[in-house]
Structures are given as structure tokens and as C-alpha cells.
Amino acid sequence: MNHIDLxxxxxxxxxxxxxxxxxxWRTVTKWANSLAAVTILxxxxxxxxxxxxxxxxxxxxxxxxxxxxxxxxxxxGAVGSLVTVSSVDxxxxxxxxxxxxxxxxxQYATLVPLFLTTMVLxxxxxxxxxxxxxxxxxxxxxxxxxxxxxTRLSLEATWKYVVICSFGxxxxxxxxxxxxxxxxxxxxxxxxxxxxxxxxxxxxxMDKTVTRLAMGMLLIGFGTKAGLFPFHTWLAxxxxxxxxxxxGLMSGILLSVAFTVVLRLKVVGDAALGVGYxxxxxxxxxxxxxxxxxxxxxxxxxxxxxxxYSSLEQMGFIAVASAAGTELAFVGVLMVIVGNxxxxxxxxxxxxxLQSIRHSTLLEDLNGVMESSRLLGVSMMIGLVGLVGLPxxxxxxxxxxxxxxxxNANLVLPLLVTLLLLLVGFVSLIRHLGGMLLGxxxxxxxxxxxxxxxxxxxxxxxxxxxxxxxxxxxxxNLVSSxxxxxxx
Amino acid sequence: xxxxxxxxxxxxxxxxxxxxxxxxxWRRDYGAMIKLxxxxxxxVGGIPLVSGIYLKDLQLVVVGMMVILLRGGVLxxxxxxxxxxxxxxxxxxxxxxxxxSALFVTALLVMVGYLVTHPMLRRASTPETRAIPAAxxxxxxxxxxxxxxxxxLSQGIGFLVMDNxxxxxxxxxxxxVPAIIEIGASFDLLLVLAILVILTGRMHAKFKDTDLDxxxxxxx
Numbered sequence: 078m079n080h081i082d083l084x085x086x087x088x089x090x091x092x093x094x095x096x097x098x099x100x101x102w103r104t105v106t107k108w109a110n111s112l113a114a115v116t117i118l119x120x121x122x123x124x125x126x127x128x129x130x131x132x133x134x135x136x137x138x139x140x141x142x143x144x145x146x147x148x149x150x151x152x153x154g155a156v157g158s159l160v161t162v163s164s165v166d167x168x169x170x171x172x173x174x175x176x177x178x179x180x181x182x183x184q185y186a187t188l189v190p191l192f193l194t195t196m197v198l199x200x201x202x203x204x205x206x207x208x209x210x211x212x213x214x215x216x217x218x219x220x221x222x223x224x225x226x227x228t229r230l231s232l233e234a235t236w237k238y239v240v241i242c243s244f245g246x247x248x249x250x251x252x253x254x255x256x257x258x259x260x261x262x263x264x265x266x267x268x269x270x271x272x273x274x275x276x277x278x279x280x281x282x283m284d285k286t287v288t289r290l291a292m293g294m295l296l297i298g299f300g301t302k303a304g305l306f307p308f309h310t311w312l313a314x315x316x317x318x319x320x321x322x323x324x325g326l327m328s329g330i331l332l333s334v335a336f337t338v339v340l341r342l343k344v345v346g347d348a349a350l351g352v353g354y355x356x357x358x359x360x361x362x363x364x365x366x367x368x369x370x371x372x373x374x375x376x377x378x379x380x381x382x383x384x385x386y387s388s389l390e391q392m393g394f395i396a397v398a399s400a401a402g403t404e405l406a407f408v409g410v411l412m413v414i415v416g417n418x419x420x421x422x423x424x425x426x427x428x429x430x431l432q433s434i435r436h437s438t439l440l441e442d443l444n445g446v447m448e449s450s451r452l453l454g455v456s457m458m459i460g461l462v463g464l465v466g467l468p469x470x471x472x473x474x475x476x477x478x479x480x481x482x483x484x485n486a487n488l489v490l491p492l493l494v495t496l497l498l499l500l501v502g503f504v505s506l507i508r509h510l511g512g513m514l515l516g517x518x519x520x521x522x523x524x525x526x527x528x529x530x531x532x533x534x535x536x537x538x539x540x541x542x543x544x545x546x547x548x549x550x551x552x553x554n555l556v557s558s559x560x561x562x563x564x565x
Numbered sequence: 566x567x568x569x570x571x572x573x574x575x576x577x578x579x580x581x582x583x584x585x586x587x588x589x590x591w592r593r594d595y596g597a598m599i600k601l602x603x604x605x606x607x608x609v610g611g612i613p614l615v616s617g618i619y620l621k622d623l624q625l626v627v628v629g630m631m632v633i634l635l636r637g638g639v640l641x642x643x644x645x646x647x648x649x650x651x652x653x654x655x656x657x658x659x660x661x662x663x664x665x666s667a668l669f670v671t672a673l674l675v676m677v678g679y680l681v682t683h684p685m686l687r688r689a690s691t692p693e694t695r696a697i698p699a700a701x702x703x704x705x706x707x708x709x710x711x712x713x714x715x716x717x718l719s720q721g722i723g724f725l726v727m728d729n730x731x732x733x734x735x736x737x738x739x740x741x742v743p744a745i746i747e748i749g750a751s752f753d754l755l756l757v758l759a760i761l762v763i764l765t766g767r768m769h770a771k772f773k774d775t776d777l778d779x780x781x782x783x784x785x
Contacts, residue, residue, distance in 0.1 A: 207746065210749035235764060243757050247731065251734065
């Protein structure tokens with residue numbers, strides 16, 4: 078029990094949720110939620126850069142921390158901090174215009190830290206069964222966050238979200254059961270048969286046919302939660318209807334957290350079935366996802382849907398990149414994850430503010446942001462540059478590494494297809510958002526004044542974004558060792 | 566319990582499992598479907614219960630009773646609470662596929678179940694594993710219900726049938742995943758179902774109906 082500190086990032090948000098549930102939406106709640114998110118960030122940094130060993134286990138290998146989980150804790154904590162801080166303003170504003178009531182505010186403040194807990198649990202779990210439970214719990218905790226506004230449209234989005242994600246994740250449970258069967262029959266003891274490190278160790282002796290069936294279901298199942306083809310259809314609806322800070326959490330980090338489960342499973346799959354099976358699945362699924370996302374971005378009319386499809390595009394991109402399977406490729410994948418997390422969160426927070434000024438999320442109603450607010454305009458502009466992968470942001474470094482890794486892995490044709498699709502995505506984003514930011518203001522708007530919490534969230538988000546792009550070695554060392562965890 | 570009694574009981578449980586799903590496909594009356602779902606839930610829990618008694622394993626017996634309580638009692642009860650408020654009629658009115666074709670599809674799915682599980686049988690042939698094809702067919706029938714029914718409550722039922730099948734496979738293949746995972750997964754399932762029921766209630770209040778065709782405004 079030397080490493081009991083592993084449960085701090087799980088406990089901290091649970092405490093915050095308990096406070097929110099018992100006292101409702103008050104000053105202490107707002108602080109508690111932000112503090113919980115900062116605690117996750119802090120423990121992530123401590124695990125990553127502290128003096129102790131970077132690979133530790135707890136509860137007989139049920140939980141573990143390694144560089145990859147530390148990096149993700151940092152990302153969850155960072156995005157969580159930005160979102161909890163900006164949520165203060167978001168909810169206050171809704172309360173002041175009567176768009177939400179005290180009990181819904183309490184529900185919001187309770188579910189957000191619970192959602193953070195479930196993501197932390199996904200990241201820290203070493204047991205596939207526990208990972209499954211935690212991923213399913215992310216759907217449970219976010220269902221009523223997506224349905225926060227109780228409108229007809231948000232109800233529709235919530236229903237689709239819950240049904241599609243539960244269906245996908247139920248498939249993953251079947252996959253988990255089958256993998257457990259294969260693992261137990263290869264001689265693992267039932268207690269740790271689902272631990273990821275046991276699975277990797279036993280992989281060579283597991284029945285190939287059963288494992289292939291299991292891996293297929295696991296990839297589709299967890300891929301659903303990562304927004305990958307063929308069950309990606311919940312994503313844009315849920316993102317467009319959820320409150321903007323929640324969209325930020327989901328787009329910025331939830332998808333990536335689910336995707337890293339796929340990466341960890343890839344290690345098991347490669348060891349059991351050789352590299353071809355998972356690699357080809359990732360290539361097919363990735364390119365399909367990318368194609369769908371980009372084609373829906375081109376003529377998109379809604380800002381939040383545009384941002385959601387841009388996340389879908391990123392997920393497709395990193396799925397293709399992961400097919401290369403080398404450390405260099407995963408360095409790129411993780412850079413893209415971090416860059417996307419920060420840029421996407423900033424953009425969603427700003428778009429939530431914009432929505433409250435213009436009462437719309439249609440691009441045609443959002444013209445002339447710069448004219449309305451310098452703060453929002455500049456934030457979105459920088460966020461956009463970070464998102465499309467221009468220097469000096471992390472995404473740029475990530476894309477370069479991925480391109481090199483794919484060439485080295487003889488995946489030139491998929492790389493060319495991917496680059497072409499990314500280029501279309503790039504042009505769509507610039508055209509839509511550029512027009513929106515710089516064009517003349519055509520719509521009327523309510524008077525709007527940025528509150529301190531929005532200033533803080535946007536400024537911190539952008540600084541963090543620039544910081545990881547520029548800081549160099551301590552960060553890139555962490556990314557390299559995290560990539561090494563899943564590289565072959 | 567002798568080995569032959571054990572085999573007979575397991576075969577009985579497997580046939581109840583399969584038969585109840587086939588009748589759910591056949592019936593359109595929600596009350597009947599939920600009762601069948603409860604029967605099926607008891608059958609799922611029957612697997613660890615019977616195995617536990619046969620193997621003299623107390624933990625398995627306890628797990629079996631918990632599963633019976635959850636799948637045979639609590640989950641159908643949650644669904645029937647919703648049914649009590651359903652004013653638009655207690656029948657599935659708009660399935661995409663008519664009953665005859667649906668039963669034909671079900672027969673095909675049972676065959677697919679046998680084909681897909683072939684490798685697992687090859688690996689270990691015991692009374693338990695020989696029942697896996699039936700459980701697998703239940704999963705497929707659940708998926709079929711999920712995609713072919715158009716009312717919110719029917720989708721909930723399809724979802725549960727699918728999940729019953731998966732849990733049955735788990736018990737038949739490996740005597741269940743470790744207890745902690747089983748408990749966590751059951752808790753998740755209960756919450757998901759509760760959320761679906763609450764959403765159905767909201768849908769009913771907003772649209773005056775729970776026809777899922779009404780959910781078609783969000784699109785690109």
C-alpha cells in the first residue's frame with residue numbers, strides 16, 4: 078500500500094461531487110469543483126515528474142500509474158480546470174436569464190466532478206473489466222449533462238447518445254468476456270486474468286480465433302466511445318446540444334481517453350495475433366472516420382457541430398497514425414491529443430459565450446466576432462491556429478512525427494489519403510471560422526461583458542496551449558516515455 | 566446433484582433463455598414482454614446458481630441469487646414502472662419488420678449463434694460450453710429487437726435481452742467474470758436502464774408519444 082496516493086485523483090472529484098450534491102450551487106461548490114480538477118492536474122504532474130518510480134501498482138494490479146496514464150491525468154486535469162472555472166460563468170448566466178434552475182445547477186455541479194472521476198478511473202485502471210465499468214460510467218455521468226437544457230433537441234441528442242454508446246459498450250463487454258475466456262484457458266488465474274499486463278504476458282498462448290473475435294468487439298465497442306466509425310453518429314448531436322463547457326470536456330478529453338483504451342488493447346492484440354489484425358482495423362476505421370468527418374465539415378452551418386466534426390477528424394487521424402505502431406507515431410498521436418484537448422476546450426468555452434450573446438450557434442448568425450468582443454475573437458483565432466496544426470502549437474509537432482512514422486512504416490498511401498483529407502478539413506475550418514471571426518457583424522446582439530472566470534479560463538487555456546508547444550524537453554520526454562508504453 | 570442432473574438443469578436453463586427471447590420477438594404487448602424478460606433474467610441467474618450448487622461453491626450461489634434478484638426482479642420492475650405511465654398504448658405498434666419475418670430472422674440468428682461460437686466449443690466441451698450457442702443467439706436476438714422496434718420502451722427491452730445473453734455467455738464460458746467486475750457491471754446496467762426510463766418519461770411529456778421516429782430533427 079505504498080502507493081495509496083494513486084487514489085487521490087479519484088477521491089478528490091468524488092468529494093467535490095458530494096459537496097455539490099449536499100449544498101447545491103454555491104460559492105463553495107464552484108471552488109470545490111475547480112480545486113478537484115486542479116488536484117487531478119497536480120497529481121498527474123507529480124506522478125510524471127516526481128522522484129518516485131514512474132510505474133507503480135495498487136490493489137494487486139487493479140490500478141496502476143505509468144507515464145501514459147500520468148500524461149492523461151495532466152490532460153484531464155488541465156481541461157477539467159478550464160471547464161470547471163468557465164462553468165461558473167456559464168451556469169450563473171443561465172440562472173440569471175432563467176434558462177436553468179437551482180436544482181439543475183446542483184445536478185450540473187454534481188455530475189461534472191463525477192464525470193472527471195470516471196475518466197480518471199479509466200486512465201488509472203489496469204484491469205479491462207474495471208476499464209469497461211468506468212467507460213460505461215462516463216456515459217452515465219454525462220447523459221444528463223448532455224440533456225441539461227431539457228429541450229426537444231437535447232432530449233433527442235441524449236437518447237441517441239445513451240442508446241448508441243451503451244450498445245457499443247455492451248459489445249465491448251462481450252469482447253471482455255471472450256478475452257477473459259481466452260485468458261483463463263491459457264492458464265491465467267481468474268483474479269488477474271483481465272489485467273492488461275497479464276493479458277500481454279499470456280497473449281501468445283491464448284486461442285487465436287476467440288481472441289480475434291474478442292478484439293473485434295472490443296475495438297468497435299471502445300471505438301464507439303472514441304467517436305470512431307461505425308458508431309460515431311452520437312457525437313455531433315451530443316456535442317451540439319450539450320452545454321458548451323461539457324462539449325469541451327467531451328471533445329477535448331473524453332474521446333481521447335477512450336481512444337487510449339484502444340491503444341492499450343492494441344498491445345494485447347499485437348502480442349496475440351501479430352501486428353496485422355489491429356493495424357488493418359485501425360487503418361480502415363480511421364480513414365472511414367476521417368472521410369465522414371471531413372465531408373460533413375465542408376458544408377457545415379453550425380459552429381458546435383463543426384467543432385465536433387473537427388474532433389471526429391482528429392480521432393480518425395490518430396487512429397490511422399496508430400496503425401504505424403512505432404514510438405515515433407505514438408509521440409505524434411499524444412501530441413495531437415494534448416494539442417486538440419487545449420485548443421478544442423478554448424474554442425468550446427468561447428463558443429458558449431458567443432452563444433449567450435447571439436442566442437444561436439449557426440455560423441451565419443455569428444459573423445463579426447472580433448467586432449463584438451476582442452477577447453472572444455482573439456481567443457478563438459489563437460485556438461483555431463492551434464487546432465489546424467500550425468506552428469508553434471503541439472499539433473504541428475504531432476503531425477510531423479506522424480508523417481515521418483508512417484513513411485518509415487511503409488504506410489505512404491494511407492498517409493497521402495490522410496493528408497489530402499486533413500487538407501480539406503483545414504480549408505473548411507479556416508473558411509468557416511475565419512469568416513465568422515473577421516467578417517462584418519450582421520446580427521443584433523445582447524450586451525455582453527466578459528466575467529473574470531471566462532478571462533481566466535481562456536487566458537490559461539491559451540497559455541497552456543502555447544506552453545506545451547514551446548517548452549521542449551521536460552514535456553517531450555514525458556510524451557516519449559508515454560508513447561513507449563504502447564509502442565512495440 | 567449428479568452430473569447428469571446438472572447437465573439436464575443447464576439444458577433446461579438454456580432452452581428457457583432461448584425460448585423466452587423468441588416469444589419476446591413474437592409478442593407485441595409490453596406487459597407480456599416484461600414478464601418474459603423477468604423469466605429470462607431468472608434463467609440467466611440460474612446458470613451460476615445451478616453450477617454453484619453442483620460445484621459446492623458458495624460464492625457462485627450468492628452471485629446467482631443476486632443476478633436473479635437484479636435481472637428477474639429489479640430491472641423488469643424498473644421497466645414496468647414506466648409502463649404504468651404509458652398512455653399511448655401498451656403495445657409496440659410500429660415494428661419495422663412484421664411478426665412472421667421477424668420469427669424467420671430469429672431462426673437465422675440462432676443458426677448464426679451456433680456458427681460463431683464454434684471455436685469456443687472446440688476449445689473446451691463441457692455441459693456449460695455446449696449451451697453457449699443458445700446464449701449467443703439470445704444476444705443476436707436482442708440486437709435484432711433493438712434495431713427493428715420503434716418505440717422507446719421496446720428498445721429498452723431489446724437492450725436488456727442483449728445484455729442477458731452476454732451475461733449468460735459469461736457464466737457459461739467461465740462461470741462469470743470476477744465478482745467485483747460483475748457487481749460493477751450490473752450497477753452500470755441498472756443506472757443505464759434507469760436513465761433510459763427517465764428519458765422515455767421526458768419524451769412522453771414533450772412529444773406525447775414515445776415513437777422514436779420523432780427523434781429526427783438533428784441531422785446534417
